[in-house]
Amino acid sequence: MKSAILYEKGFLDGIDIQESSIPDVQSHQILVRVQACGMNPVDWKGVVSGFFQMPYIIGSDFAGIIEKVGDQVRSFQIGDEIMGSLEWAKQGAFAEYLVTEEKYIASKPRNLSCIESSAVPLASLTAWQGLFDHLKLQSGEKILIQAAAGGVGLFALQFAKWAGAYVVAVASEKNAAFLKSLGADEVFDYKEDFSTLPADFDAVFDSMASSEQTIPLLQKGGRYISITAKPNPELATKYGITASNFLFHSNATQLLNIAKLIEQGMVQIFIDKTFAFTEVKKALKYQQEGHSRGKNVLVIQHTAE
């Protein structure tokens, strides 16, 4: 099988597409014939910073068809169409086949293709965990969502509206009408001065390390969560708010809930670009530019076996 492997950190051009044998499964494992891989900033960040142990197959998100199951696998069978995200620390999705476990996958939403499904797991789980596990967002609350037109932001916006929140979406002007069409109550241009916004927010979901600008917008008792930089604790104390950051974790139960919302039409998937597997370097460079509207996907064309 072919996979995208990194041997040495530093440059996206250092990634090789290489041939190796298809992995076998242990009793609790599942072999997936991958059809598409959703892309996330961690894919290129891992290459540039080298924070995963090398060599490794890059990538977290995938969708595909189950090819083989171990004898202790209970909820899935050969032929099932599934989506999932590998554990953050392990990686290994950008390949024709991968091995995973029941706790990381959910059935593909019936109304989505494999390409669309592969764009769901990591970004949607990050949005879900940030809004509901960490911020504990409630109906009627006012929330600011940073980078609302990005991979995570579009899920966060749609989940927050589904939960009944009042959403101020931060984006550039070109995305304002699009975000309003998805229910954003207000759109704030990130090139403007954040201090012109009223300081009456209950919650901030920050994917841009903007705590210096956005924590002062919270009312006393407000909650701030970052999916990037750790917020300054002195700032949190000064404004009387709680502030933290977190790393997403792959979670099949939450992914199944998200799949149901997608099937009910409550949440839409937006693909910016698709790339062939052979274009993986080009795809990572595009993702690295940081101006995608929604998600980018690698489409895996299987070679003859």
Ligand SMILES: NC(=O)c1ccc[n+]([C@@H]2O[C@H](COP(=O)([O-])OP(=O)(O)OC[C@H]3O[C@@H](n4cnc5c(N)ncnc54)[C@H](OP(=O)(O)O)[C@@H]3O)[C@@H](O)[C@H]2O)c1
């Ligand atoms: N902690 C975790 O577990 C976790 C999980 C997922 C992601 N992350 C991190 O969260 C960040 C966002 O991830 P993502 O997948 O949403 O990225 P993404 O899809 O690449 O984000 C692209 C979006 O960011 C917007 N943007 C660019 N510069 C901006 C700025 N200065 N202010 C506000 N918005 C800006 C772009 O808008 P324009 O095109 O209009 O410029 C675009 O809509 C990344 O740093 C990623 O590594 C962390």
